[in-house]
Amino acid sequence: MFAAGLKCPGCGSSNIVDDDLYCQAQLVCVDCGSVVSEGTLADDPVGGTDVSYSRTTAVTKKPCLNLIKGLERVKEMCRILRLNSEIEDLALTYFRQAYQQESFINVTLQKKEVLAGCCVYVSCRQRDWPITLGTISSLLDADPTLVGGVYQEMIKILNIQAPFVSIADVIEAHVQEYKISAQHVAKELAEDSKVLTKRAVALVELAGDSWIVTGRRPLPIMMAATYLAWQSLNPNKHRLKLSLDKFCHLAKVQKRKPAVMRITELKEVLCKLGRELPWVRETVTQDYVVRLVGDILEHRHTLLTRALRTHETAMQADCPQASALNSPTEEVAPSQCSESRDQTADASSALQLCPTDRTENQEEEDSHQTEDPEPNWGKRVLFAPPCVVHAKRRRAEPPPVQNVTGDEEISDSEIDSYIRTPQEARAFALMQKAVSSSGSGNS
């Protein structure tokens, strides 16, 4: 075959053929035999192969390196947390599934690590192993917000559900972290872990019943419960003197700021119950109540009933009419106490009037709602969520505009008020130019 247009540099003839006989393509002059040009020795075109690595079979044969690393991380975390093999397998499955998804395949390595942690977390929850997201965050040494975001995304993509973890389950594991057994601290400050756990669980259950737990982060509550349990198990002067700060320092755990508020709230609840103890002569203050915690927890159901009854009579004495018009009040109802439930039933029976009266109540309610939050139902019941009792003050809402049809006339003057005059526009343009030029001058 003749290659047109080429001249042999040796003899000048244009008789050049394409020689494919050998593995290297060559253009050879027929007359003198010199090689005019030759192809590259390698078969690959410049710039790599035609087929990219990600499309070759090598990808399926050898999984992605980060996937392997992620799986190893999952196994590592399961080992640290001492989880059983079932949870580990489930976590690995989830990780493999999630890793392939679009939103997790091209993310930072940190996010992939966080994903590994979230898989472990979900598996624990699904197999009834109590664990908090805070634990996972500290294991990963990652921002809890980031972990939360990845967790939400993951369960949405994998379309799985994680059953709710109650705080009473988690507290046992939480108390184990505190190093205040006899071998760590002095005798009068030491406490056996089992005893401490038992009391902390009781305190947490009480907190749950009295609306301190719902909607709040669990860790500060658990810390508050542990602290109060520790103080109350042996309320000698050493323990009572120790603040939460020093206690956390002693037990080598990191203090959480909200725990201080939770302690106050828990003590308030304990005070309300402690007042009902018949053998207590002195006034039950926040400081004094710590000594009574043991008794309060032992008889808490009875005390609850009594406290509710006292509260009812107090409310009715205050305002006999108001109790009939009040919006239905909420009382604490411990699950085993049918007596207290009858109590609350009796109390609210006054409120369950016939429909006509009910509508009156509703209208009252509605008018109350539109008014200032003055009739705060939280202040009228014995136990209410703290966010209701200390309700934020709302700024006065402007009255809702009535009868806007959407098709009204729009006055020209109103629209003109939104448009700059020519002078204004000029001045603004000059100012912008000046600002941008000075800005570029400085930088």
Next chain:
Amino acid sequence: MDDLALERYFDDSIANDSSYMVEEELDLQSSLKQSHASHTNSRNSSNLLVPATAATHQNPELDVLEDSGINLDNSLHGMAAVKRQVAVDLGSKSNASPFCPMTPMTPMTPMTPVTEKSGIIPQLQNIVSTVNLGCPLDLKFIALQARNAEYNPKRFAAVIMRIREPRTTALIFSSGKMVCTGAKCEEQSRLAARKYARVVQKLGFPARFLDFKIQNMVASCDVCFPIRLEGLVLTHQQFSSYEPELFPGLIYRMVKPRIVLLIFVSGKVVLTGAKERAEIYEAFENIYPILKGFRKQ
């Protein structure tokens, strides 16, 4: 459900209504069925505050039943919830007895849709709407000529314009599309959008007012009693997401109507995702009996 629990369950529902003088031997089923009907009838006439759309959900055959004179309050919290929730959720029928949350109630009646008016009306807080002005816009020019506009192309590719009455904010894009937010009712949103269009018109663009559509409505209300979110997430697991470590409220994704509700322990409820006002009212009427079921726990 063991006997003791069953007894307690009935005690509870009887104890809830003082006007219910019946002893346990009486046929609970028939009397409750009757009284529900009468209850709804009387409630319907007396409650003027509920908008017409909600009333139409009532089953017309209920009007035929006699007025028995017994007026029950909503003790069968599960009943209203059943008619609304299309979802395959047996748990929602139960009134979440503390002992066995997933036990379905013995079916009292065929599923007659009973409307339990809560008497609380969610207040609209925000309306998001979009409109097409129908012509490309020069955002730099608008930002220069309009007093109430801001434009940072490096941060966001739209002009942010605000008007005082109705107090709203608009995002105006160079394609001519506009998003209007902050209005408290549909009509106000439409009026505000028209005002923005008029401003753009005055600036010299051939702006029109095409395809005005409400995209999202947000409302809130207060049921005035605390809610056990832990209980709610247990019985309505398929719809609820409650992670106290991440967010203090429970996120309830209702299937019909497709509304997302944020339920807080204080009893405040935020409803969002609606395209029409009726959806919000319907969603709230659906959730109210469920929430009441978690009150005395």
